[in-house]
Amino acid sequence: MALEKTWRWFGEKDPIKLDDLRQMGVEGVVTALHHIPNGEVWPVDEIMKVKNSIEQKGMRWSVVESLPVSEGIKICSDDRGRLIRNYQQSVRNLGQCGIDTICYNFMPVLDWARTNLHFRLNSGGESMYFDFPTFVAFDVFILKRPNAASDYSAELVDNAKRIYERMSESEAEELAYNIIVVTQGFIDGVIDGSVSDPKGKFLEFIDRYRNIGKAELRANLKAFLDDVIPVAEEAGVKLAIHPDDPPFPILGLPRIIGQLSDYEWLFQANGSSSNGITFCAGSLSARKENDLIEIIEKTRDRIHFVHLRNTQLLEDGSFYESGHLSGSQNMMKIMFALLGEQKRRIEMGRSDYKMPVRPDHGIKILDDYNHAYNPGYPLIGRLKGLAELNGLMSGIEFMLLKERT
Known part of the structure; x- marks a missing residue:
C-alpha cells in the first residue's frame, strides 16, 4: 500500500x-x-x-x-x-x-520567494533559485523597504549593493515583478498583474505587519x-x-x-x-x-x-531546487x-x-x-x-x- x-x-x-x-x-x-x-x-x-x-x-x-x-x-x-x-x-x-x-x-x-525562475542546471534543465544576496538587493535597493538594511549583516548588504549596481533597470524591474507577481498570481497571491504599481502595493501589504x-x-x-x-x-x-x-x-x-x-x-x-x-x-x-x-x-x-x-x-543561505x-x-x-x-x-x-x-x-x-x-x-x-x-x-x-x- x-x-x-x-x-x-x-x-x-x-x-x-x-x-x-x-x-x-x-x-x-x-x-x-x-x-x-x-x-x-x-x-x-x-x-x-x-x-x-x-x-x-x-x-x-x-x-x-x-x-x-x-x-x-x-x-x-x-x-x-x-x-x-x-x-x-x-x-x-x-x-x-x-x-x-x-x-x-x-x-x-x-x-514563496525565488530570485531566478529560469536557473540553468548542469543537465540543461531549468529550475528555480533563491539567491540570498540577490533577494537582499531586491529588498533594500529595488523595493526600498524602510529600514530593510538593518535586517541583514553589513557584509550581506554590501554584497547585495554590488549585485544591484550590476543590474540594468529592466533587470531590476523583472526581478521585482517575478517576486511580487509571477510567483504569486496563480496561487492566490495578494497582488496580480492587474496592479499598476506592484511595488507600492506590496509595500502597503508589508506595512500592515509593522506591529505584528x-x-x-x-x-x-x-x-x-x-x-x-x-x-x-x-x-x-x-x-x-x-x-x-x-x-x-x-x-x-x-x-x-x-x-x-x-x-x-x-x-x-x-x-x-x-x-x-x-x-x-x-x-x-x-x-x-x-x-x-x-x-x-x-x-x-x-x-x-x-x-x-x-x-x-x-x-550563504541560498538554495536551488535540484x-x-x-x-x-x-x-x-x-x-x-x-x-x-x-x-x-x-x-x-x-x-x-x-x-x-x-x-x-x-x-x-x-x-x-x-x-x-x-x-x-x-x-x-x-x-x-x-x-x-x-x-x-x-x-x-x-x-x-x-x-x-
Missing part, C-alpha cells in the same frame, strides 16, 4: 488536463476553486462541479490546495469576523461534499485554529498547514512554521487531530539546521499531506520514514493511512520549454519526479515486505 500518488492541478484553465493525469497513473487530484475570490464562501455546487469532473476520470479530489487564509485573518483586521465565518462555511461545504483534507498556509503577504511580530502572528494563528478546527472536526475535515517557504524571516515579516519548535508550538496551541501539517520536504530543507527525519518522527501523528522535492543548499531525488536531503530516508508511518497507521486501524503525496515543483525539461506552465509546475519535469518517487516507494515497500516474510 504505497502513499496515494497525487498531482496539483490548476483547474480547467490548466494546460495539463485531467485525461493527462489519468494516463500518468495519478490516483488523486490536488486542486482548488481558483475562480472564487479570496475570503468568499466556496459554494457546494461549485465544489461538486470540480469533484464530479475529477471522479468521472477515475480519480478523487484528495486534497484542497488551498483554501486561502485572507490577510485580514492573519492581521486580525476589522473584517476578520466575516472572513472567519466564510472560511468556516467553506470548510462545512467541503466536508459535506466528502473532501476531507485542506492544505493552507499562514505566511504573511508572500507565499512572531508572537502576535502566532496568537492570530491560534485564534484562527480555535475558530475553524471545531468546525472542521464536525465536518470530518483535517487542516494541514504548509511550512513557510523559505522557512526563515524575509522582508521583515515574521515566519512561524519553519522548524520543529514551531510544530511543537502548533500542536500545543490546538490539540485536535484535525490540526495537522503538510510535510513539505522542499520548503523545510531550505533551513540547514532542520533534520527532516526528526520532524517526521515528532509530527507523524499529524501529517495529513506530503510534498516531496529536494533542494541544494549553498553556504529535483526530487538528488540534493541536500536523502530522499530514500525520508520516503522510508513516511512509509513506516503509513504501515503504523494501517496496523493501528487508522482510516487516514493514504497520506496523499505529490511531486512538488519540477525541473523544466524537453517539451516543457514549448509550453507556458506556471513557475515550478512543468508537465514532464513533474512526471519525471512522480516516476522517481513511485519507483522509490516500490523499492522500499519490497524491502519492508521482504523483512516481514
Whole structure:
C-alpha cells in the first residue's frame, strides 16, 4: 500500500488536463476553486462541479490546495469576523461534499520567494533559485523597504549593493515583478498583474505587519485554529498547514512554521487531530539546521499531506531546487520514514493511512520549454519526479515486505 500518488492541478484553465493525469497513473487530484475570490464562501455546487469532473476520470479530489487564509485573518483586521465565518462555511461545504483534507498556509503577504525562475542546471534543465544576496538587493535597493538594511549583516548588504549596481533597470524591474507577481498570481497571491504599481502595493501589504511580530502572528494563528478546527472536526475535515517557504524571516515579516519548535508550538496551541501539517520536504530543507527525519518522527501523528522535492543548499543561505531525488536531503530516508508511518497507521486501524503525496515543483525539461506552465509546475519535469518517487516507494515497500516474510 504505497502513499496515494497525487498531482496539483490548476483547474480547467490548466494546460495539463485531467485525461493527462489519468494516463500518468495519478490516483488523486490536488486542486482548488481558483475562480472564487479570496475570503468568499466556496459554494457546494461549485465544489461538486470540480469533484464530479475529477471522479468521472477515475480519480478523487484528495486534497484542497488551498483554501486561502485572507490577510485580514492573519492581521486580525476589522473584517476578520466575516472572513472567519466564510472560511468556516467553506470548510462545512467541503466536508459535506466528502473532501476531507485542506492544505493552507499562514505566511504573511508572500507565499514563496525565488530570485531566478529560469536557473540553468548542469543537465540543461531549468529550475528555480533563491539567491540570498540577490533577494537582499531586491529588498533594500529595488523595493526600498524602510529600514530593510538593518535586517541583514553589513557584509550581506554590501554584497547585495554590488549585485544591484550590476543590474540594468529592466533587470531590476523583472526581478521585482517575478517576486511580487509571477510567483504569486496563480496561487492566490495578494497582488496580480492587474496592479499598476506592484511595488507600492506590496509595500502597503508589508506595512500592515509593522506591529505584528512572531508572537502576535502566532496568537492570530491560534485564534484562527480555535475558530475553524471545531468546525472542521464536525465536518470530518483535517487542516494541514504548509511550512513557510523559505522557512526563515524575509522582508521583515515574521515566519512561524519553519522548524520543529514551531510544530511543537502548533500542536500545543490546538490539540485536535484535525490540526495537522503538510510535510513539505522542499520548503523545510531550505533551513540547514532542520533534520527532516526528526520532524517526521515528532509530527507523524499529524501529517495529513506530503510534498516531496529536494533542494541544494549553498553556504550563504541560498538554495536551488535540484529535483526530487538528488540534493541536500536523502530522499530514500525520508520516503522510508513516511512509509513506516503509513504501515503504523494501517496496523493501528487508522482510516487516514493514504497520506496523499505529490511531486512538488519540477525541473523544466524537453517539451516543457514549448509550453507556458506556471513557475515550478512543468508537465514532464513533474512526471519525471512522480516516476522517481513511485519507483522509490516500490523499492522500499519490497524491502519492508521482504523483512516481514
